[in-house]
Structures are given as C-alpha cells and as structure tokens.
Amino acid sequence: MNISDAATQTGLPAKTIRYYEDIGLVTPTRNTNGYRVFGETELHKLTFLARARALGFSIEDCRTLLALYEDQSRASSDVKRIARTHLDEIEAKIADLIAMRDTLSHLVQACAGDDRPDCPILKGIEATSVRKD
Template structure:
C-alpha cells in the first residue's frame, strides 16, 4: 500500500506519516525500489496515533501508549497512569484558560470603547496600572 492510500485510510496527511516514520513511531518496510510498502499493521498504528493526537497526547505519550498497546504483557494500570497524567495537564490548561478569560473579560468591561484614547486593555498589556 502506498503512502497516499495509507493517508486516506488513516486520516493522516502524508507529511505526518513521513514524520512519524522519521521519529520511529512506524517503520514500514521498503520495496526493492525504495518506496514504502505499508501493511495493515502500519495503517492501524497510524490511525491509533491519529486518535491519540486528537486527544492531545504528546509524541512521547504516543510512543508510550503504542508500546503498551503492542505489549500483551502490559497492565491496564500503566495505560491508565499515562491517561491520568494527561488529564491533569488538560485540567491545568483549562484553569489557565479560565484565568486568562477572567482577566480579559474584566479588561473589556473596564474599557469604555469610545472615542477617548485611554484604554485599560492597552495599559494592562503594557504593564501600566489601570
């Protein structure tokens, strides 16, 4: 199977597939002419990686999850630990976004938005007291 077919089936762009190969996440065999000869196994791994990336897992997390997926002796606790760590990071990002939203909403409320030049939003961005 060529990279175009794999791209369509996995939902990943060819550039991403090449990148995943470059960093060792997938290793399709090469035909005699040097072209990648993807098998169903690589298509499945790429779809797995695509889904993991959609959920925001890092490349390192994906590497870990893929290794666990391929390990029949894995313990689900190992997988759960990776997912829980990722969920904590998501929660931290959500808290940061809520804080940013609160600050920006306050600054918007404080700005008159009229013809005058004074603006609490610009003052805050410049580090000036409002």
C-alpha cells in the same frame, strides 16, 4: 498502500507520517521503487497515533502507549497512570486558560474600541495580573 492513501485513511498529513517513521513510531516496508508501503498493522498504528495525539498525548507518551498497545501482557495500570497524569495536565491547562479568558474578557468588555487613545485593555495589562484561583 502508498503514503497518500495512508494519509487519507488516518487523517494525518503525509509529512507527519514520514516524520513518525523518522522517529521510529512506524516502520512501513518499501517496495522496489523506494515508495513506502503501509500494511494493515502500520495503518492501525497510525490511526492509534492520530487518536492519541488528538487526545493531546505527547509523542513520547504515544510511543509508550503504542508499546503497551502492542504488548498483550501489559498491565492496564501502566496505561491508566499515563492517562491520569495527562488528564491532570489538561485540567491545569484549562484552568490557566480560563484564568486568562476571564481577565481578558473583562478588559475587552471595558474597552470602548473607538478611535480615542483611552484604553482599559492597555491599562489593564499594565496593572493586572492573571489570577489563578
């Protein structure tokens, strides 16, 4: 299987797959013409990576998770710790974004949005700070 088929199968851009090889996440073989060949194992790894990335895990987390995924004698607590930490980060980001949204949506609502210069948004940016509860 060539790279573009692997890309189609996994939903990852070919460029990204090459990059993943570069940084040692996958190791496709090569055939005589130098093209990458993706077997079932590599395809599995790529799928795993695509899903883990979609869950927002960093590349380094993915590297660790992939190693655990392949290690039949892993402890599930190792995986859980990584996932929990990441979950906490996601929660924190959500909280940040909600604070931004709340502040900003108030400002947007207050703004007439016409051709006059009076603008509560600019005033608001000048004066308001983002509240984090």
